[in-house]
Amino acid sequence: MKRLLLIPALMFGTLSMATDYNYEITPLIGYNIAEGNIDLDDYAVFGAELQYNNYDSVIKPELSIFYSNADYNPGSADTDVWRVAVNGVYEYDKVGSIIPLAKVGLGYEHMSDPYKSATGNTNSPFLDAGVGAKIPFNDMMALKLEAIYMLKYNDARYDNNLIITAGLNIAFGEKAQKSAPVTTEPEPTPQPKEEPAPVVAAAPVVVDGDDDKDGVLNSVDKCPTTPAGVEVDARGCKVDNDIDKDGVLNAQDICPATPFGEAVNSDGCPATITLDIKFENNSAEIAPVSSVLIEKYANFLTTYNNYSAKIVGHTDSRGREAYNQKLSERRAKSVVNALIEKGVNPKQLSSLGEGESNPIADNATSEGRAENRRIEAELTRN
Numbered sequence: 001m002k003r004l005l006l007i008p009a010l011m012f013g014t015l016s017m018a019t020d021y022n023y024e025i026t027p028l029i030g031y032n033i034a035e036g037n038i039d040l041d042d043y044a045v046f047g048a049e050l051q052y053n054n055y056d057s058v059i060k061p062e063l064s065i066f067y068s069n070a071d072y073n074p075g076s077a078d079t080d081v082w083r084v085a086v087n088g089v090y091e092y093d094k095v096g097s098i099i100p101l102a103k104v105g106l107g108y109e110h111m112s113d114p115y116k117s118a119t120g121n122t123n124s125p126f127l128d129a130g131v132g133a134k135i136p137f138n139d140m141m142a143l144k145l146e147a148i149y150m151l152k153y154n155d156a157r158y159d160n161n162l163i164i165t166a167g168l169n170i171a172f173g174e175k176a177q178k179s180a181p182v183t184t185e186p187e188p189t190p191q192p193k194e195e196p197a198p199v200v201a202a203a204p205v206v207v208d209g210d211d212d213k214d215g216v217l218n219s220v221d222k223c224p225t226t227p228a229g230v231e232v233d234a235r236g237c238k239v240d241n242d243i244d245k246d247g248v249l250n251a252q253d254i255c256p257a258t259p260f261g262e263a264v265n266s267d268g269c270p271a272t273i274t275l276d277i278k279f280e281n282n283s284a285e286i287a288p289v290s291s292v293l294i295e296k297y298a299n300f301l302t303t304y305n306n307y308s309a310k311i312v313g314h315t316d317s318r319g320r321e322a323y324n325q326k327l328s329e330r331r332a333k334s335v336v337n338a339l340i341e342k343g344v345n346p347k348q349l350s351s352l353g354e355g356e357s358n359p360i361a362d363n364a365t366s367e368g369r370a371e372n373r374r375i376e377a378e379l380t381r382n
Helices: 002-010 288-303 321-341 366-372
Strands: 021-034 043-052 060-071 078-091 099-111 124-136 141-154 157-175 272-275 307-314 349-353 374-381
Touching (some): 021 141, 043 157, 078 124, 288 321
Parallel strands (some): 307 349
Antiparallel strands (some): 021 157, 043 060, 060 078, 124 141, 141 157, 272 374
16 A cells, blocks of 8 residues: 555656657566465566557546466466556656656456455456656657556455566557647837938028027028927937937837847847747647737838848757657748748748757746747848
């Protein structure tokens, strides 16, 4: 019973996906230690496990089948032992390349010998719980090790069995989509270029005055029709301010809402921006809520077609590194395709996936992982 109480403590932690594929099958061999069953010697175990991964839950269903031929002690009689169990499997964050796991479930044990009623080894249901690990060889195959504790009540007593197994875990079937939705920071909204007010030549005056009331006399006023109340310089012309304080005057700033302190180019645009693109759960499909943002960014690129944009996808560190890399590539490509559909020239666009390799925050917290799941656009002026 002490072993059974240890199982819940081992099941706490951050869960992650173990494979990209829908199914896993594990042929296995092992050894049964009959701890509480004094009628049977310890014996070898043969079996298989089938796990289904494309299921919208952190608990994955598993079907287990075990067979043994066990000897009675004392005596020379033996019995065929069949066990079938249905378990829920948790898979934890990788530790290096190893994927720890824990499971719990229900099963039924059938014993075929003619003496089972006399010995107390009757057919009966049992509870099971276990821990283990997968050690991947490649994307589809891994060594799977498990320790499974089984408890059954039969003939007015508790029987305890501990099975230690090793097997070859094989993943197959279509690849499952199991990523969490991406949350990114909002991008600055591109603004159209502000054109300076047209300058109209003033008619010659005979008497020096200040016709536009800007405080600069007509004789030195180079912009004599400045609108009332507009700030002017010593020449009487409108002062060109820098609204977002990025060092680029408004007349030349095509991105006037750049966050304070961010490095910009000569047009006032940041070299890299984070797009707040959201995706459907477990998919690279862009969520409808992001369509307005896609359209705005497409308008910017079609208006200023002297810019090229590299769309870069990033993920957090949960799940397999290979899966995260492919997911980031698919999502970056999905954004590129959406921009092209909005009229952006394909020659202005490229995509790149960097997976979990370039975090900007701590992956140990949910807030940090949310920052790391992002789509960035790197602008280059052609």
